Amino acid sequence: MARDLAALDYTVDAVAELLGPEAHAALGRDQVVPALVATRVAGEDPVREPLGAVVRFFLLARPLAAAALDAILPSVRSEGLMALGLASSESRTAPHDAGTLAAAVDLRPYSWDARDGEREVWVASDLAAHQRQGVLRRDHVLGIGQASATLVQATARRPVDRALDLGTGCGIQALHLLEHARHVVATDISDRALAFARFNVLLNAEALRVDPDRPEDRIELRKGSLLDPVAGERFDLVVSNPPFVITPRTPSERAEDQFTYRDGGLPGDQLVSTLVGGLGEVLAEGGTAQMLGNWEIPAGQAWHERVRGWIPEGLDAWVLEREEVGPGQYAETWLADASQQRDPAAYEDAYAAYLADFAGRGTSAVGFGVLWLRRPAEGQGRLDRFEHLAHPLEQPIGPHWAAAVARADWLAQHPDLASERLLVAEDVTEERHQRPGAEHPGVILLRQGAGFRRTALLSTELAGFASACDGDLTAGQIVSALAALLDRDDPAFRVGLLAEARSLVEEGFLGPADGRGSAADRKSGSVRDAVSVNREETA
Known part of the structure; x- marks a missing residue:
């Protein structure tokens, strides 16, 4: 599969050039029509058609004839796509056409600036709401969304011995960690997420310098909730995009009723507070943790007063709140995220449940932001900083954050x-x-x-x-x-x-x-x- 994708030049730059600026930007907004038009135009050029066909299949989720897939992916072929779980014989437009396949996953190129040049990989995840019909499956595995990109950009990169990606999802954070960590442990509560993460590591084994016959030498995938899979272990760097979304809980709710990629299964913001409170147990001396989170803001209380109470004794903390929204806007955001508005009756009930849930705890707003924690080593400064920064920051902000922490340490050493x-x-x-x-x-x-x-x-x-x-x-x-x-x-x-x-x-x-x-x-x-x-x- 990797050989076929490389031969097609299925890269970020090549796809952007094929689509053109307008269609490429529209696709970033989950609007597929301009990209469909662009790939049809590309289809008139025999040289550009193979790449255009792959874009239509994996990014736009449009069915293709098995014979066409055999021609453009000659090593893996349509049989290989189905064996890997990347394609299905069920087509939205031609469900009874045995010769037509539909993409079962989103498979897209992704790149970043590495220490030795640009790193090009491919990342597989479940089809998103704009690529499929109906409400998302409950064990949906999210791709490279805005939240995961925020964490990638906020992480202060440095060479470390051991790193932990808690709640790995499709594995995007783990792929980045493999650039600068000798060994990575990636955890998730979802079997499906761990399967996607394993696939993405193996698909990109060469680029990530992972031995496909012994991937465990560089990365371990473990199933479990929160810090349970790594109890008793210490890490130099922890990153986490946990299922932080605050959703109403009901007495009859089952685990399979939750969207595992975003719902923590605990009332309010307890999952985030529990995770933050436990991070001190897994951080090595000088170790840092960076994670995303939501927090409820009770009426009459400042957001930082609540979050400060979560920080374990002995840890530094620097928390950036990037956004605050009211209960109604919060409900609308996450109901739309899972396409729940496609079922009007269920949408009305779910929206009302959100409002009642927040009202029951006296929540006036919900904050979103990035948390940086450290177990300070000797000679390092102490940080206790909470600030609301809603204006645009330079991205990636991670290197600047690392420089700011270094200045704080320098000030501590130069009173x-x-x-x-x-x-x-x-x-x-x-x-x-x-x-x-x-x-x-x-x-x-x-x-x-x-x-x-x-x-x-x-x-x-x-x-x-x-x-x-x-x-x-x-x-x-x-x-x-x-x-x-x-x-x-x-x-x-x-x-x-x-x-x-x-x-x-x-x-x-x-x-x-x-x-x-x-x-x-x-x-x-x-x-x-x-x-x-x-x-x-x-x-």
């Missing part, structure tokens, strides 16, 4: 910032705003163009400090020069300005010069030049 030389980060710009006709600006801002894309409001003194951070002078020398120029030579001024500077380092506007030496050849201005523009404003 006296006065003796350190600092530099303004390369992506930082300054903005000054003033009313028409005003002599001096009323607002001075620093903005990050990358990473978390934060904005900092500066006093004129802090703006002068930042302007002088070119690596030449220590922070203490800059503060002393500012104090002299602004006639503020009192201890409170010095302590306060160094504390504000420390915050700018923490947020990534400033960073340590890292021994790069003098920046005089890059920036010839002195401290006096940097602050003279602020002197009259301060006065």
Whole structure:
């Protein structure tokens, strides 16, 4: 199968080129008609038709004649597709045509930037709502959705010995972990999910440097709930896109009534809180965990107060809340996710059950975000940070998150910032705003163009400090020069300005010069030049 797909050049770039920008973007929104049109046009070109046919079959879920599949996939052929469970003889348009096959799965190319170049793989999962009729099957195995992409982008990648992918689904997180972990354990409660994950590892064994005869040397697949399959073990990195969706529970509910890819089977947000509370038992010293989650926000309580209560003693925590929605919008999102609106009567009952469930616990909103946890090693800082960031972040955010944690560790190791030389980060710009006709600006801002894309409001003194951070002078020398120029030579001024500077380092506007030496050849201005523009404003 892998040989046939490679021969077809079934890659992300080739598919994008075949479809064209508009149809490719529409397919990303689950709209298949523009892609159907594009593949029909491609079908008129004998060179492009094989790739167009594979796209129609696996991405657009349109049936193909067995003879056509035999021609474009000559090694695996239609018999092999059926043996692998990738195709079925049942066709939506021609159910009685024995010579026609329909895709039984979504099989798509996927790529990412690896350390040694771009990594190209193929990922199989169940057909999504736009590719099939009716409500999704309860053991549906999700493909590369928005949530899984969010976790991929948020994970701080680093070489590790052992990594855990908890709730692996189709295995997308595990595929990424194999890039930088010596050994990976992937768990799931669903047999079907583990089968997809195993298939995807074997299909991409060569690209992932996995021996197909001994895949267990690099990756183990284990069945079980939450941390049960790894009890007593320790990992350097844990990632999880768990079934965090909050869904109403009923007394008569059975496990087979739940959508296993998203429903945790526990009331409210108990699955996420339980998982977070147990992560301390599996993290090695210096080990980190990154996971997605939902949390209920009780009326009259801040979201971070509730989530902070989940963090085990001794673990660092940095939680980003990316979105908050009301109970109604939350219900609509997840009912549509499983195509439950296709059964109007069931949709009405389910929607009402969501509202009653949230009301029963006094839930006023639901938050969604990313959690970063660490068991700190000696010399590392302590983090207890909870923030709501709804604006767009640079993706992938993982490398920037890792850099932010490294800065926090650096600050912990350098409590006296006065003796350190600092530099303004390369992506930082300054903005000054003033009313028409005003002599001096009323607002001075620093903005990050990358990473978390934060904005900092500066006093004129802090703006002068930042302007002088070119690596030449220590922070203490800059503060002393500012104090002299602004006639503020009192201890409170010095302590306060160094504390504000420390915050700018923490947020990534400033960073340590890292021994790069003098920046005089890059920036010839002195401290006096940097602050003279602020002197009259301060006065």
